[in-house]
Amino acid sequence: MSDSDTQHEVETRCGYVALVGRPNVGKSTLLNHLIHQKISITSRKPQTTRHRILGINTLPDCQCIFVDTPGLHLQKGKALNRVMNDTVISTIKDVDLVLFVVERLTWTEADEKVLRAIQTVKKPVLLLINKVDQISDKAKLLPHIQMLSTLHDFAEVVPVSALGGHNLDTLEALLKPLLPPGPFMFPADQVTDRSSRFMAAELIREKVTRQLGDELPYEITVEIEKYEQDGNVLHVHALILVEKPGQKKILIGKEGERLKSIGSAAREGMELALGSRVMLNLWVKVRSGWSDDNRALQSLGYMD
Ligand code: GDP
Ligand code: MG
DSSP states (O other): OOOOOTTTTOEEEEEEEEEEEESSHHHHHHHHHTTOOOOSSSSTTTTOOOOOOEEEEEEEEEEEEEEEEOOOOOOSSHHHHHHHHHHHHHHHHOSSSSEEEEEOOOHHHHHHHHHHHHHTTTTOOEEHHHHHGGGGGGHHHHHHHHHHHHSSOOSSSEEOTTTTTTHHHEEEHGGGGSBBBBBOSSSSSOOSSSSHHHHHHHHHHHHHHHHHGSSSOOOEEEEEEEEEEETTTEEEEEEEEEEHHHHHHHHHHHHHHHHHHHHHHHHHHHHHHSSSEEEEEEEEEEETGGOOOOOHHTTOOOOO
């Protein structure tokens, strides 16, 4: 770069930051708070996040491009799990900084496994202890931080609460110097690389996951068949794909009550996120074996 530097009065920084950690520690919740907008769906169930999602936070002199990843899973085997693990590892290779998220005062075998994956790539790692709001005996936090600090040469160890927004300002300030100097890669007003159509499908999946709790295994997906803005109303037709006829029955519920309630929650979520009135039509369809078939995964957009 032999450009004269006369225009660069402020040195900007810009970089990719991966959010990694086992399922359910709060990565997606954290991302939504860091970019002040809901772009990644969250729930109590593991495997809620299936795709790599970018969330962009632009400050006057710094652009942080967060990459939310699905949790790393111990159980191997099914194609969907394999794709999720591969996504995580290849994501770490591409970023400038890793935010490794753990929760409360726990350190599990799954955390250990994530750390080992991270260590295969030489990148600075910032350790985030999330959900500190749930630690009743705060005196235990410091010794826990000291124990964790012996496991790896972390750039920082920061206790936060993603849900309550506790200490996220501190985190933001710590991130900046860890990013490489350089121009912004995205326009300052862009918050994600995902289309609103993708967000709509994800919101439906979020409501299904939340409302059905443990009744339904992970094997559901959502396909958007129609997505059309007509004046100030957005018309969305969506298919919820399940694996077995029994799952379809559960999803629809008695006299269609379950599906209706999922639909109205999803519609409200879309109206809030997309800023438009929404007419949503939902169908449930059985397409067996999709989560274990690479080709089906590809056609549904789970692989690049
Ligand atoms: P992910 O699988 O790591 O992406 O986790 P999610 O972001 O989906 O969050 C999993 C669950 O933890 C959700 O029910 C969140 O509401 C909850 N959660 C996330 N952050 C916090 C936090 O700081 N405090 C508390 N109490 N709960 C949290
Ligand atoms: Mg997630």
